[in-house]
Amino acid sequence: MLPTIESLDVDGHTVLLRSDLNVPLDAGEVADDYRIRASLPVITSLRDRGAAVVVCSHLGRPKGPDPALSMRPVTAELGKLGGFPVAQINGVVGDDVEAAVRAVPDGVVAVLENTRFESGETKNDPALADGLARLADRFVLDAFGTAHRSHASTAGVAERLPSAAGPLLVTEIEALGTLLADPPRPFVVLLGGAKVADKLGVMRHLLPRVDWLLVGGGMCFTLLAAQGLEVGESLVDHDHLEDVGGLLEEFGSRIVLPDDVVVAHGFAEDADHHTVAVDQIPVSTMGLDIGPRSVAKFSDLVMGAGSVFWNGPMGVFEWAAFRNGTAGVAAAVAATSGYSVVGGGDSVAAIRMLGLDDQVSHVSTGGGAGLEMLEGKTLPAIAALQRWLDSAAART
Numbered sequence: 193m194l195p196t197i198e199s200l201d202v203d204g205h206t207v208l209l210r211s212d213l214n215v216p217l218d219a220g221e222v223a224d225d226y227r228i229r230a231s232l233p234v235i236t237s238l239r240d241r242g243a244a245v246v247v248c249s250h251l252g253r254p255k256g257p258d259p260a261l262s263m264r265p266v267t268a269e270l271g272k273l274g275g276f277p278v279a280q281i282n283g284v285v286g287d288d289v290e291a292a293v294r295a296v297p298d299g300v301v302a303v304l305e306n307t308r309f310e311s312g313e314t315k316n317d318p319a320l321a322d323g324l325a326r327l328a329d330r331f332v333l334d335a336f337g338t339a340h341r342s343h344a345s346t347a348g349v350a351e352r353l354p355s356a357a358g359p360l361l362v363t364e365i366e367a368l369g370t371l372l373a374d375p376p377r378p379f380v381v382l383l384g385g386a387k388v389a390d391k392l393g394v395m396r397h398l399l400p401r402v403d404w405l406l407v408g409g410g411m412c413f414t415l416l417a418a419q420g421l422e423v424g425e426s427l428v429d430h431d432h433l434e435d436v437g438g439l440l441e442e443f444g445s446r447i448v449l450p451d452d453v454v455v456a457h458g459f460a461e462d463a464d465h466h467t468v469a470v471d472q473i474p475v476s477t478m479g480l481d482i483g484p485r486s487v488a489k490f491s492d493l494v495m496g497a498g499s500v501f502w503n504g505p506m507g508v509f510e511w512a513a514f515r516n517g518t519a520g521v522a523a524a525v526a527a528t529s530g531y532s533v534v535g536g537g538d539s540v541a542a543i544r545m546l547g548l549d550d551q552v553s554h555v556s557t558g559g560g561a562g563l564e565m566l567e568g569k570t571l572p573a574i575a576a577l578q579r580w581l582d583s584a585a586a587r588t
Contacts, residue, residue: 194365194577197234197332200356203242206293208328208353209234210345212335212557213249213266220260222269226544227337230557232274234334234358235301239276246293246327248284248304248345249335250313257309267303276301284310285323293327307345314343321348333573334358336365337558340565342572350576357577360557365574367533367554368565376498376531377403382490382521384409385504385538388429388436393567394503395436399443404497406448406490408482408506408517415440415449421471424455425478448493452483454507454514461511480514481507487520494524503536503563509545518542526551535562 211231216223231247238245247270252261264280271278277300283289284304296302304327307313312320321344325331331353333339338346339361349355357365371379379402383391388411399405407415413426418437440447450470455477456463467483468474482490487506494500502525506517519542525532526548534543535556543549556562561571 194362194574195356195580196362197237197356197358200330200332200354202238202330205330206244206246206328207238207330207332208324208349209238209245209247209332209358210335210338210349211235211247211249212337213247213263213270214251214337215266217251217261217265220265222265224541225269225273226540227557228266228270228273230360231270231334234332234360235274235276237359238332239299239301243330244296244298244302246281246302246304248307248324250308250338250345251306252308254306254308256311258306261306261308263303263306270303271301274301278303281305285320285327289323290326307343310344312344314341316342316344316348318348320344321352324349325352329353331355332358333577334360335573336361336556336561338561339558339571339573340561340569342576346573347576350573350580355577355580357574361574363554364556364558364562365565367556368535368562370531371499371501371533372401372566372568375401378493378497380404380406380493380497380500382406382408382494382500382502382525383504384411384506384518385536386410386427388414388432390563391504392432392435393569394563395439397568398566399439399446402446404448404493405443405446406493408450408486408490408521409504410479411504412450412453412482413479415447416470419449422473422475423479424473424475426455426473427478448489450482450486451489452485453479454481454483454517456480456514459508461513463513465513480511482517484516484520487517490521491524494521495528497528497530499531499533500525500528501533501535501566502539503534503559505538505542509538509542519546522546522548535559
């Protein structure tokens with residue numbers, strides 16, 4: 193059982209809050225505020241309980257200070273959406289940062305600069321973790337999307353301050369934990385996206401547990417190729433053909449592949465395209481979506497499920513010509529009466545674009561973290577919270 197913010201005394205204390213504010217920017221403006229909105233409940237709760245809040249997050253993957261990835265536009269959007277005053281701190285750690293945090297007026301939420309402007313962040317550098325810990329006397333981790341990384345602002349700080357899991361993190365763990373522990377049956381997993389390598393661990397861990405594993409998107413062509421079918425110029429992960437072949441041999445009765453696909457003469461939004469059976473893919477074409485028969489088959493299984501997990505689109509959903517597969521299964525996931533979880537950046541983006549995100553049981557904010565949890569891995573930041581709880585219990 194992880195420590196939660198309800199168990200943490202925050203009144204009159206300064207809380208360092210690790211949020212996941214890694215949002216897309218467009219011309220220096222926030223292009224999608226989903227993660228910012230998701231971070232607001234814990235900030236509001238901490239402020240209401242009398243805490244001074246200092247927020248930290250990464251943004252993008254800078255290799256050092258980069259003005260294009262400053263937190264400033266995110267900070268402004270956070271204040272606008274939250275309806276509270278905010279102050280941008282010009283740095284992450286150091287004497288000047290400590291002085292700036294101390295000078296923030298009561299009731300104002302301070303936001304540190306991009307944690308990845310510091311080279312020690314992704315290395316969980318002890319000096320950086322120490323510097324972050326000096327900014328507060330409590331720590332709350334509410335960034336599930338980073339929990340699979342042992343970084344200074346996640347695992348490092350959690351071992352230096354009285355710490356707790358925020359409500360977003362707790363909700364994510366409970367939602368995915370339901371799928372791992374005792375999912376309502378039938379348990380259906382729907383995987384898509386481009387790369388087999390990203391999903392291979394999940395497939396291995398879940399196949400003994402699922403009733404049906406449905407595979408679409410670009411990754412389905414590696415499985416079709418492993419069955420000996422001609423897939424033309426479709427995306428194939430040749431390095432993992434043997435791996436998926438072994439899974440098909442062992443769990444073939446549970447793996448459901450498309451019956452038809454939409455193929456195109458080139459990877460382009462306006463490419464000529466048509467639907468073919470999976471055993472009739474022309475050598476000069478590439479598959480960019482699942483076909484209508486596949487959508488119907490997948491949708492029937494999803495609609496009849498007791499629980500569903502969906503990660504990865506069924507095709508190049510950003511282009512209207514190759515969106516029908518993703519739209520079809522998204523509608524089924526939204527309409528099923530079973531427990532439904534959607535995780536992963538592209539599938540979350542798709543279901544939000546289609547306006548169906550409020551019709552599923554849980555939309556996960558953490559793609560890689562969710563997949564690693566479903567692989568059965570221990571997430572380093574969550575393990576750090578547990579170690580702090582265990583050490584605190586040992587001291588009492």
